[in-house]
Amino acid sequence: MSKKLIFSTFLLAYGVLTWMYWPANKNEMVDVNADFIGSYDITGAAGELMRDGCYDCHSYETKYPAYAYFPPVSGWIGGHVAHGRGKLNFSAWSDYSLEEQSEFIKKSIQEIENGDMPPSNYRTMHSEAQWSEQDSAIVLAFLREFAQISQQD
Secondary structure, three states: OOHHHHHHHHHHHHHHHHHHOOOOOOOOOOOOOOOHHHHOOOOOHHHHHHHHHOOOOOOOOOOOOHHHHOOOHHHHHHHHHHHHHHHOOHHHHHHOOHHHHHHHHHHHHHHHHOOOOOOHHHHHHOHHHOOOHHHHHHHHHHHHHHHHHHHHO
16 A cells, blocks of 8 residues: 555545534524523623633533544533533523522532532633632622522512
């Protein structure tokens, strides 16, 4: 087999695999009134930290890095984002019942306290999601206050 044929076969196979494992990067349009941060007009550090540490996997505002378009990474990232959105999608916040919203807030608090969110593999690749203890404290204080206000309504 000639080197040209081997190289051409490799390029063809790579192209097919890239097409097959293209990440599910179809971010839907975000309705500000349905989005968690948008609907409550959350500004300041808590909103920025949540957007940096949560929204890539848990919203329709995923920012795919350049390496996300090459297999097998594309399939892994696409699956990870789909899994995250399946668990909680901040862009569809208004679609959840008040009970579901309350449970999501409680679970988010618990996972941040345990150091499970943002996940370590995500923090490794995204410096903006490497929350300090102070950053975590800001988000936790906000979520606890939000939970209290929500219970009063």
